[in-house]
Amino acid sequence: MPRYIVQRTFPAGLHVPNESGAELCREVVERNAAEGVTWVHSYVSGDGRKSFCVYDAPTPEAIRKTAALNQLPVDQITQVRVLDPYFYVGEGV
Amino acid sequence: MADVAVRDQGSARRAGESLLEREQQLDTLERCFDEVRAGDGRLVLVSGEAGIGKTTLVRRFCDGDAMDSPVLWGACDGLRTPRPLSPLIDIARVTGGELQVALDRGEKPAGCFDALRRELERRRRPVLVIEDLHWADEATLDVMTMLARRIERVPALAIATCRSDGGPGSEALGDALGELQTVAAVTRVDLAPLSPSAVGVLVDDAQLDLQAGELHALTSGNPFFVHEVLASGGRRLPATARDAILARATRLSADAQAVLEAIAVVPPRAEVWLLEALLGPRIALLDECLACGMIWADGAAVSFRHELTRVAIEERIAPHRRVGLHRAVLAALLEADGVQVDAARIAHHAEAADDRGATLEFARIAAQQAGASGSHREAAEQYRRALRQSAGLDPAERAEMLERFAAECHVTAAWPEEEASLREAVECHRRLGDRLGEGRTIRMLAGAIACKAPDPERVRATLFQAVEALESLPPSLELARAYLGIASSFLATEDAEPAFAWAERSRAAADGLADPEFESRALGITGSMEWLLGRPDGRTRVERALAIALEHGLEDRAGLEYMGLAELAVRLRDRAGVDRLIAEGLEYCEAHDLDMHAHYLYGFRAWLELDRAAWDAAAESARVVIADRRASPDARLIVLVVLALVRARRGDPDVWPLLEEAAVLAEAPLGDISCAMVACARAEVLWLEGREGEVAAATDAVLATVAAKPWVSGDLLWRRRLAGIDDRAGPHAGSGVHALVLADRWADASEQWQRLECPYEAALAAIASGDGPLLEGALVKLRELGARPAAAIAGQRLRELGARVPRGPRPRTRANPVGLTGRELEVLELLAEGLRNGEIATRLVVSGKTVDHHVSAILRKLDVQTRTQAAAEAVRLGLTA
Numbered sequence: 001m002p003r004y005i006v007q008r009t010f011p012a013g014l015h016v017p018n019e020s021g022a023e024l025c026r027e028v029v030e031r032n033a034a035e036g037v038t039w040v041h042s043y044v045s046g047d048g049r050k051s052f053c054v055y056d057a058p059t060p061e062a063i064r065k066t067a068a069l070n071q072l073p074v075d076q077i078t079q080v081r082v083l084d085p086y087f088y089v090g091e092g093v
Numbered sequence: 094m095a096d097v098a099v100r101d102q103g104s105a106r107r108a109g110e111s112l113l114e115r116e117q118q119l120d121t122l123e124r125c126f127d128e129v130r131a132g133d134g135r136l137v138l139v140s141g142e143a144g145i146g147k148t149t150l151v152r153r154f155c156d157g158d159a160m161d162s163p164v165l166w167g168a169c170d171g172l173r174t175p176r177p178l179s180p181l182i183d184i185a186r187v188t189g190g191e192l193q194v195a196l197d198r199g200e201k202p203a204g205c206f207d208a209l210r211r212e213l214e215r216r217r218r219p220v221l222v223i224e225d226l227h228w229a230d231e232a233t234l235d236v237m238t239m240l241a242r243r244i245e246r247v248p249a250l251a252i253a254t255c256r257s258d259g260g261p262g263s264e265a266l267g268d269a270l271g272e273l274q275t276v277a278a279v280t281r282v283d284l285a286p287l288s289p290s291a292v293g294v295l296v297d298d299a300q301l302d303l304q305a306g307e308l309h310a311l312t313s314g315n316p317f318f319v320h321e322v323l324a325s326g327g328r329r330l331p332a333t334a335r336d337a338i339l340a341r342a343t344r345l346s347a348d349a350q351a352v353l354e355a356i357a358v359v360p361p362r363a364e365v366w367l368l369e370a371l372l373g374p375r376i377a378l379l380d381e382c383l384a385c386g387m388i389w390a391d392g393a394a395v396s397f398r399h400e401l402t403r404v405a406i407e408e409r410i411a412p413h414r415r416v417g418l419h420r421a422v423l424a425a426l427l428e429a430d431g432v433q434v435d436a437a438r439i440a441h442h443a444e445a446a447d448d449r450g451a452t453l454e455f456a457r458i459a460a461q462q463a464g465a466s467g468s469h470r471e472a473a474e475q476y477r478r479a480l481r482q483s484a485g486l487d488p489a490e491r492a493e494m495l496e497r498f499a500a501e502c503h504v505t506a507a508w509p510e511e512e513a514s515l516r517e518a519v520e521c522h523r524r525l526g527d528r529l530g531e532g533r534t535i536r537m538l539a540g541a542i543a544c545k546a547p548d549p550e551r552v553r554a555t556l557f558q559a560v561e562a563l564e565s566l567p568p569s570l571e572l573a574r575a576y577l578g579i580a581s582s583f584l585a586t587e588d589a590e591p592a593f594a595w596a597e598r599s600r601a602a603a604d605g606l607a608d609p610e611f612e613s614r615a616l617g618i619t620g621s622m623e624w625l626l627g628r629p630d631g632r633t634r635v636e637r638a639l640a641i642a643l644e645h646g647l648e649d650r651a652g653l654e655y656m657g658l659a660e661l662a663v664r665l666r667d668r669a670g671v672d673r674l675i676a677e678g679l680e681y682c683e684a685h686d687l688d689m690h691a692h693y694l695y696g697f698r699a700w701l702e703l704d705r706a707a708w709d710a711a712a713e714s715a716r717v718v719i720a721d722r723r724a725s726p727d728a729r730l731i732v733l734v735v736l737a738l739v740r741a742r743r744g745d746p747d748v749w750p751l752l753e754e755a756a757v758l759a760e761a762p763l764g765d766i767s768c769a770m771v772a773c774a775r776a777e778v779l780w781l782e783g784r785e786g787e788v789a790a791a792t793d794a795v796l797a798t799v800a801a802k803p804w805v806s807g808d809l810l811w812r813r814r815l816a817g818i819d820d821r822a823g824p825h826a827g828s829g830v831h832a833l834v835l836a837d838r839w840a841d842a843s844e845q846w847q848r849l850e851c852p853y854e855a856a857l858a859a860i861a862s863g864d865g866p867l868l869e870g871a872l873v874k875l876r877e878l879g880a881r882p883a884a885a886i887a888g889q890r891l892r893e894l895g896a897r898v899p900r901g902p903r904p905r906t907r908a909n910p911v912g913l914t915g916r917e918l919e920v921l922e923l924l925a926e927g928l929r930n931g932e933i934a935t936r937l938v939v940s941g942k943t944v945d946h947h948v949s950a951i952l953r954k955l956d957v958q959t960r961t962q963a964a965a966e967a968v969r970l971g972l973t974a
Contacts, residue, residue, distance in 0.1 A: 002747070004746070017954060017956075059712075059716075059747070060740060060743075060745035060746060060747060061709070061712040061713075061716070061739075061745075064709065064743075064745075065709070068709075075881075076744060076881070077744075077745045077746060078746055079746040079747060
């Protein structure tokens with residue numbers, strides 16, 4: 001399953017109220033699951049205007065479909081692979 | 094209460110007990126039935142390994158005290174080649190009526206399904222049970238799929254049982270099940286083995302001195318085996334679960350065992366009259382067998398309580414005795430007086446009895462019956478069986494059988510076997526000196542080759558062979574058909590002159606001999622070619638071809654004409670009535686099982702939606718075809734290109750892999766037209782990525798091959814122009830919008846694209862113009878369409894002109910960060926405009942109380958105290974204009 005970064009812009013800033021937060025997130029996860037989409041996590045800018053969301057999904061279309069269902073904007077979808085500092089470190093080092 | 098076909102003595106005994114570890118599943122069935130009582134139909138799929146208790150569960154549900162509905166019961170039979178629609182036959186035995194009529198008339202699955210549906214509607218909230226789907230024939234699977242799709246509107250509860258542990262025929266079943274499970278009204282119930290404690294309960298009930306843990310290990314918790322061991326009443330555990338089954342049998346007298354063996358050899362049920370014929374006086378021992386509990390009776394027939402038992406008993410019979418038994422069964426079936434015996438059943442026994450003559454005879458009949466009722470896989474299987482025994486058959490008969498077999502292979506997409514059989518048939522005809530037959534089968538062979546791997550050259554070569562054989566005879570329809578086939582191969586490569594020439598020759602040869610199929614095909618070919626050339630009446634001709642096909646019930650032909658019409662309407666952008674055409678075509682294909690044709694229609698619909706910038710719809714249509722691995726390379730190519738462009742135009746990733754696969758498909762001899770389509774897409778993607786310099790290299794070669802076909806080169810030239818390539822010196826004459834493009838009349842071209850319902854192309858034409866106001870309009874439009882990369886290019890060009898680039902619109906309605914509902918947003922907007930609650934209520938046509946409620950929610954969510962504060966907050970957050 002490919003991994004994607006989804007960039008979103010919230011002109012008014014993303015403010016999720018605390019009380020409804022858990023339920024909102026749960027609903028998002030459920031709607032995603034129906035399309036085989038997994039929301040891994042998101043990086044949100046301080047002012048809440050931009051977010052970079054990490055997703056595992058079968059196709060870009062599935063991401064757009066769940067975005068529409070969850071009323072989330074989509075600016076850009078990029079396919080990515082994870083790279084971390086230890087990626088190239090061999091065994092026995 | 095129940096017009097159930099079988100009554101079970103065993104369950105009467107256990108009626109008082111509850112089924113162990115099945116409460117949850119019974120609950121699910123109850124819940125589904127509640128929904129049925131409320132008016133919505135439901136389908137429940139009960140699955141699990143053999144012996145897990147699927148039938149027991151369903152019986153328990155149907156026999157329950159609360160069951161006040163009629164129950165209709167049917168089962169798929171376990172013959173190696175199942176009788177078509179056997180569960181419906183079971184049901185019709187009880188219902189009679191329309192269903193019986195439909196089956197007697199040999200109607201196709203669709204007709205039988207309609208009759209079944211009417212029988213269901215006639216009863217109050219009935220329960221329909223179809224057992225053993227893993228043995229279902231193709232026609233039954235079709236009916237099940239139709240049932241699943243429409244069950245919501247049929248107020249009935251349908252329950253289907255199915256083995257989950259694989260086996261033959263799994264592929265077709267897997268496809269059907271896959272489809273079934275995507276329907277919301279279908280619920281799946283999986284049965285798991287018993288736990289050790291449940292086994293313990295059973296051991297205690299049986300009051301046997303056995304170790305529950307060991308028994309559980311021996312049987313893996315499989316209820317059937319557990320019961321068998323307990324029923325055999327032994328003090329020790331048998332060595333294997335299989336021994337447990339046979340344990341009960343070995344305690345019977347030798348004669349009684351002979352009775353069991355006779356029953357075992359006749360799946361799924363053995364009629365009593367048949368057993369009488371087989372066993373003579375030993376039939377009296379039937380009671381002893383019934384008493385031992387391994388078989389049960391339902392009036393006219395007996396069967397084993399479980400298929401596993403039957404298989405165990407059957408396998409135990411020594412081979413020579415088994416053959417002898419089958420011979421006896423065969424003789425009895427053939428002599429049966431006044432009883433309708435099904436050919437498939439006779440063929441099964443004939444083959445097992447090694448009776449070549451009978452196998453051949455009845456397999457052929459069974460094949461014809463299966464083919465006529467739409468079970469083509471079964472028909473093909475029966476023909477295979479017949480052909481295995483056909484060594485001594487005379488060449489003419491053998492050739493005929495091979496041709497019929499080939500026809501079934503054609504419909505089930507078994508291309509290699511189709512080709513092999515036809516080649517053999519050609520040989521037979523050659524040996525017989527039958528040039529007409531030879532010509533005909535060679536022509537059919539060309540058709541097979543055309544489907545397997547569309548290679549116009551090879552198809553033509555084969556057809557010339559057919560022509561050679563047929564030209565030695567007086568003029569015939571066969572010869573005309575061969576000529577028409579050649580014309581068709583030129584249509585495939587869109588070479589106008591030869592296509593017309595050969596079509597004319599075929600018309601002359603068919604003079605006075607033509608039948609509707611020929612006429613339809615001829616019109617389709619000439620009409621298509623004329624339409625491509627832009628001549629008037631082209632489209633009308635093709636429409637007439639479709640009409641003729643529909644009128645005369647020529648299904649394959651009609652499917653092909655729907656495809657042809659859709660393709661040209663979409664490609665040539667002659668879009669009048671195309672939506673309705675495609676919808677009708679898809680409906681027709683679904684009703685007549687024309688899956689391959691449907692794929693193309695989805696592909697053209699995807700293309701249409703792409704042109705209209707309906708990205709989601711286009712991707713969805715494409716997905717249908719991409720997901721189906723049976724789709725032909727041609728159809729797959731189209732949707733790969735469409736999906737690639739949807740992604741490229743939206744700026745989404747994963748574009749090039751699709752185009753690369755498409756390119757590979759196009760190269761295999763699909764020809765220049767497909768290559769041109771791929772090249773066009775490539776050119777556009779390169780341009781969107783800012784790699785205009787590479788467009789020439791990517792398209793030069795292809796352009797040369799399609800230069801003489803303006804209806805193909807037009808789009809290619811347009812993409813090249815967009816990339817800044819000047820082709821005006823070349824010999825290309827464009828027409829319509831392409832002529833405008835070549836003349837650099839951008840505003841006109843843009844308008845024309847708009848009229849052709851291609852807003853994206855219109856915007857690109859505006860970009861090409863380089864004119865300020867046009868660019869601005871294009872930018873706005875492209876943003877609206879969600880075409881980011883093209884919008885970015887438009888913006889860039891504007892900047893280069895030194896013009897101001899307008900800011901993007903605020904996606905107000907889509908981003909709703911505070912979690913306000915749509916309704917609450919509406920209320921807030923009006924509130925911010927200064928309206929009072931009463932006015933808002935009037936405006937939105939709701940009660941004042943509702944508005945109060947919404948306003949409270951808004952204040953809470955925005956974390957403010959007053960309406961004024963809410964209005965201010967709304968403006969600050971950009972929730973209102």
